Amino acid sequence: MLRSALSCAALILLASCAPKKVESPLEKAPPARIAEARALASSGDVRGAQNAYETFIINHPGTTEADLARLELGILGSDIGRCQSAVPHFEQAQDSADHAIALRALLHLGACQLQLGDPERALQTIEPLAGERFSTEEQALLWDTAVIAAEQTTNAALALGIFDGLIQHGEAPPDPQRVDAVIDVLVQKLTIEETELLFDELRAGALPHVAVSMRLLDHALDTQDAEWVVRASDALRASDSISDPEVTLSVARADEFLHGNPYVVGALLPLSGRGREVGRQILQGMQLAALDEGGPELVVQDTAGDPSKTTAAVEALIGDQRVVAVLGPVGSRTTEAAAASTRRAGVPLLSFSASEETTSAGEQVFRFLYSLRDELTALVGKARARGLSRFVILYPDHGYGRTMERLFDQEVAAAGGVYCEGVAYPPGTKSFVDYVRTVLETTCDVVLFADVADQVALIAPTFAAEGAWSIAKGALPEHAEREVHFLLPSLSWSTKLVSRAGRYLQGALVALPFYEASEATLNQHFRTAYETRYGRPPQMFSAYGYDAYRLISATLRQGNQTRQALTDALKSGSGVTPVTSVDSFSSERTPAHPPQVYEVQGGLLQSVE
Incomplete structure (x- = not known):
């Protein structure tokens, strides 16, 4: 990817708001004995310099000047490969009241921890330094420590957070391409849950966030997760990295996924x-x-x-x-x-x-x-519009029938009607005389059939045989004793029902989303x-x-x-x-x-x- 150049450009833009350089006044004007120790070290007299620093520390216990001596004594040891003995000096100096001395001690302590084979601890040590700005030499040390430790660490989230801070506040990394490669590797080490958390924590548009967004977008496209496709692609689209061909291609894939193929x-x-x-x-x-x-x-x-x-x-x-x-x-x-x-x-x-x-x-x-309730609402509404108010259901005693009984009761009540207790019969019944008589014993005259058309073809004539007729217009037949009004949901209807029992269903209301004989x-x-x-x-x-x-x-x-x-x-x-x-x-x-x-x-x- 072309992210290295982009990273550097972003850092140049940030230079004007970079933090103040870490530097202690004591370093510019140290006590004479510390100056002498520095001179000995510069001349190659390492032993003499060590003795001078140690003597100063003993003679000035608990002072900021002693902290500076400990810091420089530790650096002298680490420079000659003796990090084991240098670490105690850095650990003491990191508690100095002089903020610059404390920060520099942390930096060199982290570098030594890395040399001693503990990249996890090194990253934890330098984490607070990501937003600081050191001298050119020490800034390079910070970058090197971060990069090498990141290459070895299992704590990818911590390392990415450090890089995020370094890129925001520091100068350009000594090896931008290596940083790019490390960030890519770190992102792949993350679990998706960790990646999602970092998406909200890292700075939008920065290199670590771009890498995290790319990982999330790839995963979201694989799992067809539209929410994360939107979030990740929007983040990439808003970043400077959108001009990178790889990023551009990923965002294009996201758009294709989100839009779908309209054809x-x-x-x-x-x-x-x-x-x-x-x-x-x-x-x-x-x-x-x-x-x-x-x-x-x-x-x-x-x-x-x-x-x-x-x-x-x-x-x-x-x-x-x-x-x-x-x-x-x-x-x-x-x-x-x-x-x-x-x-x-x-x-x-x-x-x-x-x-x-x-x-x-x-x-x-x-x-x-349409749901069962939709059809019942329509049927009850049309019946009520005709002035009918007293309702009863005749239904088979199985799941569908019981569901219809419950819903019918609710819809009649909602429409302001009167509901008589429903009459149930065993599924597969062929003779309905007793059940029809039970219905006719009620005061209700609007009857809902909650069974298939073949059963309705048996039930409707039974009402007529008992003297109860449904009519469309005109007077009741001479032999009829009372009028009834039938309601049929779509399941109760078939094209053959009229030919089989149409005489007994005149005036019945049928809820039918599709009528095959419509003109x-x-x-x-x-x-x-x-x-x-x-x-x-x-x-x-x-x-x-x-x-x-x-x-x-x-x-x-x-x-x-x-x-x-x-x-x-x-x-x-x-x-x-x-x-x-x-x-x-x-x-x-x-x-x-x-x-x-x-x-x-x-x-x-x-x-x-």
Whole structure:
């Protein structure tokens, strides 16, 4: 890297604010006996100089002058390779009342500790000196001690902190390229946790911080961690090192990662294993939309309905394909697994899970399907708008049925209605006479069916046989004893239900996000194109896939071509004309409008406004 030249340039700019040079007045005008000792040392009489220093120390105990003598005696010993005997002199001199003497003693003590094979202790000793400025010779000693100790140390964080201070306050290092190399090695010794801490502690833009930012950016790109990609790349972009080709390339990689490829969208669906039929329908809807739209390439990964496989699949979409968004997966458990990866990478995820907890998986997670509560809210609201107020549920005694009973009770109360105790029956029941009679014994006349269409086809005629009829308009049949009003969520509906039990379901309200017989122009096109391509009518999940792809494609065409821009636009209500009821998202990242409610009239469904 070209960081050496940059480091020197930064140091030149800092020269005007460098700290005052470490120097004691005593050093300039020492006592005569210390001057004599210096002269002896200069002439090569090491023994005579040592005796002179020692005599002065004995004769002037506890004085600053004695501290200066100890310092110079220690330096004399270290210069001739006798650090072992010099260390006690430095250790005493470091406590001197003369600040300059104390600092110089620390410097030479650290240098001796390094010579004696203790780089960790040497770094700890010189750490307080990183912000000081010594004479040219001693500044070089400080740099040499720091560099050599850093090359040998296991305490990389301490060494980087020392370099940070030296670069900020000192002069240019004697060997800038060696410093660069040592800093690179030190950063690689750090754990990621240590690196993250140093990112906040080191000076932004300085060489150690640049190296730390590069390490964090590489790791964040490998782990697809968008938050750290942003932080590290922003730090590099703001530094002088941005002109370094290696830094420039890393920042470019970060931008590519954060933005994603606006021409590629991922599909995360169960194409094998449990849920494969739903996954196949959604995929066919998406593929048809891609043909219609001519939009982004659709790259598909199979989750097999398994959370662990989902994690691997979504990471491949994000890391290898750089998708700008992910459509899917299906189900709450696989959505949670996928969201863990898309959240780190900042990728919008449009989930085909109906769970109300879907969006809690992350700020970029959108729920494309209606929840059970959404459908019940719509049904109860339409019934209340017609003046109906007394509600009861007939449900199978299993997980789905019990969930619907609990939610229905809540929604009726929220709408100001009266709720009669629900009537449960064993799953798989074929004769409903006793259960229907129990319902009719209540004072409630609005009945929610919480079972599949095949069961509804048995239940509705049973009400009529007991004299309770649902009608659309006009008078009750002559043999009818009372009127009832039926509510059906989407799970209770099928295209065959009208032919099997339509006579007994007239006037029933149905919450249906997608009505396959809709006469809307787009719906007719979708139905015709789907039947032509796949040889059968589209189902609700096919329609969901069709609209999900079209919504992403339309939002990208509006200029929202990065992951963040796409996410923000979807949160802000960017929409499309749909074949389902989902045309856009609310700020809570759920469908912006309730599911369409229809009324059974003759052999068709009529929209209820």
